[in-house]
Amino acid sequence: MHTRQNTPVAGLQALLKESLDYAGLFPPAKLPLETAVENYAKYKSAADAWLLSRFVCPVSRLAELDAAIPLFARTSPPLVSALALPCATWKEFVGKIDESLQLIVDFERAHSPRVQVDSLEVALPADLTATAGRMEIGELIVGLAEAVELSGISPLTPFFEVAAKDWDVQVPATVRALAKHNAGWRGKQCRRAAFKLRTGGLTADAFPSVDEVTGVITTCLDSGVRFKCTAGLHHPVRQYDQSVGTRMHGFLNIFSAAVLLHARALERADLPALLEDEQVEHFRFDATGFSWNGIQATVEETSEARYDLFVSFGSCSFEEPLEDLRAFGLL
Numbered sequence: 001m002h003t004r005q006n007t008p009v010a011g012l013q014a015l016l017k018e019s020l021d022y023a024g025l026f027p028p029a030k031l032p033l034e035t036a037v038e039n040y041a042k043y044k045s046a047a048d049a050w051l052l053s054r055f056v057c058p059v060s061r062l063a064e065l066d067a068a069i070p071l072f073a074r075t076s077p078p079l080v081s082a083l084a085l086p087c088a089t090w091k092e093f094v095g096k097i098d099e100s101l102q103l104i105v106d107f108e109r110a111h112s113p114r115v116q117v118d119s120l121e122v123a124l125p126a127d128l129t130a131t132a133g134r135m136e137i138g139e140l141i142v143g144l145a146e147a148v149e150l151s152g153i154s155p156l157t158p159f160f161e162v163a164a165k166d167w168d169v170q171v172p173a174t175v176r177a178l179a180k181h182n183a184g185w186r187g188k189q190c191r192r193a194a195f196k197l198r199t200g201g202l203t204a205d206a207f208p209s210v211d212e213v214t215g216v217i218t219t220c221l222d223s224g225v226r227f228k229c230t231a232g233l234h235h236p237v238r239q240y241d242q243s244v245g246t247r248m249h250g251f252l253n254i255f256s257a258a259v260l261l262h263a264r265a266l267e268r269a270d271l272p273a274l275l276e277d278e279q280v281e282h283f284r285f286d287a288t289g290f291s292w293n294g295i296q297a298t299v300e301e302t303s304e305a306r307y308d309l310f311v312s313f314g315s316c317s318f319e320e321p322l323e324d325l326r327a328f329g330l331l
Helices: 010-016 033-044 059-072 090-111 134-151 167-184 210-223 251-262 268-276 299-308 319-327
Strands: 020-022 052-058 079-083 116-123 157-161 194-198 227-230 239-241 246-248 283-286 289-292 295-298 310-315
Touching (some): 010 299, 020 033, 033 059, 052 116, 052 310, 079 090, 090 116, 134 157, 134 167, 157 227, 194 210, 210 251, 251 289, 251 295, 251 310, 289 299, 295 299
Parallel strands (some): 020 052, 052 079, 079 116, 116 157, 157 194, 194 227
Antiparallel strands (some): 283 289
């Protein structure tokens, strides 16, 4: 039986520390920017700040954060994960990236070191990921990394999202292109490129299947590419959501799967069972680490997986995940 705690035990903290990128600007919350950034400042100074990581904001709205910077005078400087300007075609990609980087440069010049854009989230154009191979995708990745290097902005991590629905082909092609780029990249401003997994949305068809999530985790693990998740991870464990008419993935399911695979404690054939598990009592945390159905990972193994494999998850709510963790007796 779980013991209720005011602060997380070491196993839970290792799994979830600084893992939630607050995306209050986005659906279903879709808060006004002023409200969202005030929330983020409040969360950074709260007792539960251990869970919080970045503030997610489109590059086109960075300038609107100017008035909010004084809110962080008594906290650590805010980290921002910026969403690059969208582009419908590969021909627009370079121009949109250059424009996005200039908006970041302008923002950081006005506010550094009081704020830092820590990552850039990029949706690869649909017409490219639907038709191109690894070489073409790799060229865009290299081009972006070189543009970041020349821009003069603070070091950041680029995350690339596949726009096409043909995941069986495009996820491996993109992740392997990221791996190839990382192996040869020696830049300083642009950190190793990572993958962005969209785990949900406002409709049932926006949620990837368990097999698709399995494919992303194993491909990233095999390729040595880190990943983050975005959208749909509102609850710790998988559950049916009536509002969208489908089962939503759980952040404990996905992150535990990544850790146990990375630690070589979990057989790959058991990965779908972990991702589908809706019983929170199967996930146990203590001072030495955590376990799922008796399969264990230490705090050290969990921390290594956080560094090597999974980064964070975006959520439009900071409070809802915490409320669920408390309701389950994990906090």
